[in-house]
Amino acid sequence: MSVAAPRAALQAPGALRLSGLDFAFPTRSGARLPVLDSVELDIPGGSIIALIGPNGCGKSTLLRVVAGLLAPNAGEALLDGVPIAGPDPRIGLAFQEPRLLPWRSTADNVTYPLELAGWPAARRTERLASLVGLVGLDSTVMASRPSELSGGTRQRVALARALAMEPEVLLLDEPFSALDALTRERFDLELLRLWERAATTIVMVTHSIPEAILVADRVVVLSPRPGRVVADIAVDLPRPRTIADLDQAVVSSTSREIRAHLGDPDAAGEVFANGHAAATALSARSREELAS
């Protein structure tokens, strides 16, 4: 099956366990808006999980809970069996947008986490060189400012920064969604090559079913808000994967299954149709909550 399976059997580092995670945002009226509803998920170290779900279902919130940026109202998130109490250097996070510091050069953006962690300059330079190789950054842009870089290059810089502390877990919040379709496929494949070398657990939030299937060992489908895990679908594609793998029959059957769980009635609609269904379901649910 996948490369991840034997790693997981050996209790590889970077194992995540989410049990009974509840999260609610306080609203202005004082009521609480539930976003996550007893999320259960077991992620073996070294595997790749894609999180997919309708807009506003709490995917990004779930990622922030795992990153230690938000504390759950109930339940817990464990990294290697220990509860995550706050931001942790063993967890790297890349956001939807690159979030580079516009006044810093490429090199200084990549090594920013190391600087904050108090690494001496010589060690930072050393680490920079290996990170540049890892994410395939062009070494001629090291002195450039973010405004001088292309969108794809900026995202590479952000990825290198997320990997700077050699995290066990890499959390990606729709990292390539701003890129055009072809660039995005290329980045997905490069991410897989990177994963083979860096041996991190990857949790990737995505809106794209093909991207989820191409990248992940398992595709986890969340319900409309409050998000619950409604399906956990294994992707039965051998690794290493290539773009040609997307033509296999198993891809379309997996894709159909994901769509069915996303609540799409004819299982062939576009993603925005799911968004609409989610919005309808959401308003119905919030009416119930107001009544209770």
Place this chain on the structure above:
Amino acid sequence: MTRGAWLSVGAVFAVFLLAWKGLVVVTGLRPFILPPPEEVAGRFVTAWTDGTIAPHLSTTLVEVALGFAVGAGLALIVGYALARSAVVERLLSPYLVAAQATPILALAPLFALWFGSGLLGKVVICALIVFFPVAVATMVGIRSVDARLLELGRSLRATRRQVLTTLEIPAALPSILGGMRVGVTLAVVGAIVGEWAGAERGLGVLINLARGSLFDTPLMFATLLTIALLGIALYLAVIVIERRLVGAR
């Protein structure tokens, strides 16, 4: 600037001088009302070579520099507190606005009474006039720091101090320096006003001397020119610092 840009600046200046000279010739105004440009230029040169202006300029410059340093320094601290604490803003902003709305001209005699005719009174006036624009610019700059960058800092476990030095200050710097540009020219105004209210030396004193006891209108114009050049030089100095610090973004 390109060569063309320099040429156009020179051309506008030449037109200004010609219009000035033309006004004097056409209206026949006497030199003690409006001296012609060449007479002002001549007086400017002699006042510099015979050492009339230099000691007054150095006095004013010291007042401006100290007043700016004190005023801008306090404004950075208060502006940061205003940006980060709603309580501080609610408590302090009425006083800040009131201090800004009261004409500095009206306060100058009071400060002369309190602090005497020496350096201290002028430093206080300069600091007061510099404070408001820099404090507001600091507040706006710190508030405009991208919340997403602050979240990034939090995810990387940045300390309070690291957030300040690596995120907030660099992000707010363009705005702060914009406030300082305004502040430094106002500091010159503050120093002159303070000198008018009572002083031994300074460019404001020299203007009074030239107008009153010396009855030397060309010297008055030469002093005004010196004040204007001082303002321009300080403004340019802030821009040079800005280019260095903010540079290419």
